[in-house]
Amino acid sequence: MLSKAERTRQYIVEKTAPVFNERGYAGTSINDLTEATGLSKGSIYGNFENKDEVALAAFDYNFGQIIHYLKSEMTTRETIIEKLLVYPDTYRNFLELPFLKAGCPVLNTSTEADDTHPLLREKAANALAFWKSSVERLIQKGIELGEIKPDTNAPAFAVVLMSLVEGAVMQAKVTRQVEPLQVSMDYLSRIIRELGA
Amino acid sequence: MLSKAERTRQYIVEKTAPVFNERGYAGTSINDLTEATGLSKGSIYGNFENKDEVALAAFDYNFGQIIHYLKSEMTTRETIIEKLLVYPDTYRNFLELPFLKAGCPVLNTSTEADDTHPLLREKAANALAFWKSSVERLIQKGIELGEIKPDTNAPAFAVVLMSLVEGAVMQAKVTRQVEPLQVSMDYLSRIIRELGA
Amino acid sequence: MLSKAERTRQYIVEKTAPVFNERGYAGTSINDLTEATGLSKGSIYGNFENKDEVALAAFDYNFGQIIHYLKSEMTTRETIIEKLLVYPDTYRNFLELPFLKAGCPVLNTSTEADDTHPLLREKAANALAFWKSSVERLIQKGIELGEIKPDTNAPAFAVVLMSLVEGAVMQAKVTRQVEPLQVSMDYLSRIIRELGA
Amino acid sequence: MLSKAERTRQYIVEKTAPVFNERGYAGTSINDLTEATGLSKGSIYGNFENKDEVALAAFDYNFGQIIHYLKSEMTTRETIIEKLLVYPDTYRNFLELPFLKAGCPVLNTSTEADDTHPLLREKAANALAFWKSSVERLIQKGIELGEIKPDTNAPAFAVVLMSLVEGAVMQAKVTRQVEPLQVSMDYLSRIIRELGA
DNA sequence: CATGAATGAGTTTTCATTCAT
DNA sequence: TATGAATGAAAACTCATTCAT
Structure with missing residues (x-):
């Protein structure tokens, strides 16, 4: 069971x-944090300790939410x-997912922190690395299972997938239109299906 | 010729x-602005008037730099x-272009401003719209000239192109690696070439 | 025997x-107190009750430590x-005495509290008065025993003794040199010996 | 002429x-500083830059005031x-001198800063060193002029003088009585006169 | 038009103290 | 009695903005 302090931290x-x-x-100011809590x-x-520590924990939480959602969605699917x-299907509706309503935290944190906040930058970079290797592993498994063409370049596909997702999220958020998202996710879905052996 | 005031503004x-x-x-603080100038x-x-106005003008300037660079590069090329x-060729080396060293201003501004700064958000949204229609027009012209397959979905291709570019820039900036950029731009180059009739 | 509460207080x-x-x-913050304890x-x-009460008790304790040390040293000495x-001999090495390492608490408390903290100020003033009368009593006894010249001005000598001690401690602490201390304590030793009948 | 900034700093x-x-x-809080100014x-x-910088400048000012006062008093005197x-004469009435009313800044700063504030500590240590060498130089000159016994130990006398002054100031401040001051300054005057050849 | 000193509201952070457990 | 999470006031410091010169 969690201690009081751990529960408050979590809260x-x-x-x-x-x-x-x-x-x-x-x-985000400390006042924003007191108001939110x-x-x-x-x-x-x-x-x-300080605002940094809250922000870093918040990033982990935000990223964890996405990971958890994607994972649980994937378990409902049979083939690789x-x-x-799941990626295009999820991000296609990201505005309706509470933890993605304000955009992808990886994208948001990356663009803000890359030149200004080393610790956050690192968190975001690690998140991207984790995401990438998750996709790579899936593809690898697909190849092993004979579901995916054996000459597929897994690292390259992972990068393209991530680019398409994040680039589309950015466009959708700022233009407040779903079209770029649908178009990009349609495209992503198609190239995923074309991986099929 | 520019007036004194206009020159200072520009400066x-x-x-x-x-x-x-x-x-x-x-x-960015006003102090940062006095130091920079x-x-x-x-x-x-x-x-x-205020910090907002400088930021808005700065965004226009940053975006204008990109536009200008892309345009001038395009004039050196013959075919559509x-x-x-030019897009993948440019962004592939964005870290070496002074006006892109800190990342794409459209991306940076979009992710920061989408939920917090209506005026900047609008500027970023307009920039994206402008970019999109530029790509669309190019493709349209390519179709008319018989260079590009007539059944090409120009709006969709424009969106995918932009997603790939911005998603790749984000990854490269935050991971400080060129690989995601090269991979994505290689991919973009290929699908551009595949537009060929 | 001390109750639990009294023992914790003492601790x-x-x-x-x-x-x-x-x-x-x-x-000194309350946090410092929790860390120390x-x-x-x-x-x-x-x-x-509050920080004040701890500080007042701490002063008493610090002063008590000095008194106790001086007294026990004096019992080992025969003549007045x-x-x-004992005063110059003790303060000459004050940096090596654990309860004086950070300086004389009477001096430290006096200079901090004189204009800012009435209760601490009074404690420090009382400590000085106690010290003074201790020296006076010793001299008086020395006169009675025929050890010390009968025309000695006991109150004045006490004040001079205290001035020399505290002034020297201050110099030694802040300059981190022992010379001022040795010089002043040598001088004090000499004038003490000159009290001899 | 002083610039506006320099005048405000000074103020x-x-x-x-x-x-x-x-x-x-x-x-002393920043609020205290806004109220005072x-x-x-x-x-x-x-x-x-920060509170430190004000405090350091304030110490210099406080010490400068004393130095200036002592110097100008000395010029009115003929013999060494x-x-x-001038030292005992000045400190005997220190409560009436506006820049000494709250006690000697060297004493106050030394006792507060010795273990807590390296920069202030150094200032106070330098002030003491300056004071000491001033006294030494005076005695040296007195010896050269035949006014003072040639076997006088100038450094030792300087230290004793400073101890007597600061120790007496401390006692007077905290007990709010002039007696310790008068007694110590009487004593100091006597031993100064005894320097006479 | 340019300067830079001054402002006051706002920022992040610390503090002494309280109180439910 | 002991704990330590919670508080609100106050601390140090920053910021966007103004305005006399």
């Missing part, structure tokens, strides 16, 4: 993670191709 | 645009396909 | 007294002159 | 120096002995 992270994703690190400043600082299709 | 924009692109709107705060405020290849 | 005082002496009242904030506040020489 | 130092001397570094926090920070007597 703070859950309540503030969407705020960080929406407003960014520099755009209903807790006092002292309480935030009683449970976290269908599992890979 | 401020030129000097501060890279700063805004690197640190973002919330991450060597001018006083009073001078910044004598030439711009080759002109389209 | 807190012993552990925090050196901290107060080193960092001063304003420079290994106890919780609640425990500090369960045994003391030799007993008086 | 802040003048107004806050007595506050720092009275309440100490840790006991009538200026805003922004103005304090516009003219000084009389010049040396």
Whole structure:
């Protein structure tokens, strides 16, 4: 069971993670955190060293939410191709997923932190690396199972998949139109299906 | 010829645009602007209403730089396909282009501003719309000239192109590796070439 | 025998007294007290009304340590002159005495509290008065015993002794050199010996 | 002529120096500084890097005031002995001298900073060194002029003088009685006169 | 038009203290 | 009595903006 402190920490992270994703690190103030949690400043600082630590934990939480969602969706699918299709299927409707409403945290954090916040940058880079190897592993397995063409370049496909997803999310968020998303996810779905042996 | 005021405005924009692109709107302070320009705060405020106005002008400048570069590159190319290849050729080396070193301003501004800064958001959205229709027009012309397959879906291709570019830039920036960029731009080059009739 | 509560109080005082002496009242936080004691904030506040009360008790403890040391040293000495020489002999090596390592608490508390903390100020003033009358009594006894010249001005000598000690401690502490201390204590030893009848 | 900034800096130092001397570094807040000056926090920070910098400048100012006063008093005196007597004459009435009302800044700063504030500690140590060599030089000159016994140990006398002054100031401040001061300064005057050849 | 000192609201963080467990 | 999470006031410091010169 979680201690009181661990529960509060968890609570703070859950309540503030969407705020960080929406407003960014520099755009989120400690006041925003107290408003989101209903807790006092002292309480935030009683449970976290500083704003950085909250932001880093919030990123982990946000990314964890996505991972968890994708994983659980994949378990409902039978074939590798269908599992890979979870990506376009998920991001196609990202605006309706509460943890993606404000956009993909990997994208948001990457663009903000790359030149300004080394620790967040590293978290985002690690998240991308994790994502990439997850896709690669799926493809590898598909090849082994004879589902996917054996000459498929897994690392390259992973990168293209991620580019398409993040580039489309960015366009959809800022234009407030679903078209770029649908178009890109349709395209991604098609090239995933074309992996089939 | 430009008036004194217009020249100072222009000077401020030129000097501060890279700063805004690197640190973002919330991450850039007026002090950063005085340091970048060597001018006083009073001078910044004598030439711009407020920080917003500088940021908006800086975005226009940053985007204009890209447009200008792409256009001039395209004029050196003969065929439409080759002109389209300017996109991957340019972004493949974006870290070496001074106005793209800190990443694509459209990407950076979009992810920061989408939920926080309506005016910047609109600028970014317009930039994307402009980019999209530029690509569409090129493809259209390619079709008319018989260079590109007539059944090409121009709007869809434009969106995919932009997704690939921005998604790849994001990955390259945050991981500090060129691989995702090369892979994505190789892929983009290939599908551009495959447009050929 | 001491009750549990009294023992905890005593424990807190012993552990925090050196901290107060080193960092001063304003420079010592409750956190410093929990670190020094290994106890919780609640425990500090369960045994003391507030920070003030701990500080006052800590001063008493610090001063008591000095008194106790001086007294026990004096009992090993036979003559009054030799007993008086305990002062220079003790302070000459004050950096090696654990309860004086951070300087004389009377000096430290006096200079911090004189204009800012009435209760601490009074404690320090009382300590000085006690010290003074101790020296006076010794001299008086020396006169009665025929050891010390009968025309000696005991109150004046006491004040001069204290000035020399405290002034020298201050110089030694801040310059981190022993020379001022040795010089002043040599001088004090000499004038003490000159009291001899 | 002083620039506006230099005048404001000077003004802040003048107004806050007595506050720092009275309440100490840790006991003085930025709010205290705005109240003492009538200026805003922004103005304090516009003219000084941080609280440290104000405190260091305030110490220099406070010490400078003493030096200036002592020097100007000495110029009114003819003999070296009389010049040396400026010390007891000055400190005997220190409570009436505006820049010494809250006690000697060297004493106050030394006892607060010795274990807590390296920069202030160094300033105080340098002030003591300066004071010491000033006294030594005077004695040296007295010896050269035949006014002072040639076998006088100048460094030792300087240390004793400083000990007597600072130890007496401490006692007078905290007990709020002039007696310790008068007694110590009487004693100091006597031993200064005894330097006479 | 340019300067830069000044402002006051806002930022992040620390503090002494309380109180439910 | 002991704990340590929670509090709210205050700390140090920053920021966008103004305005007298």
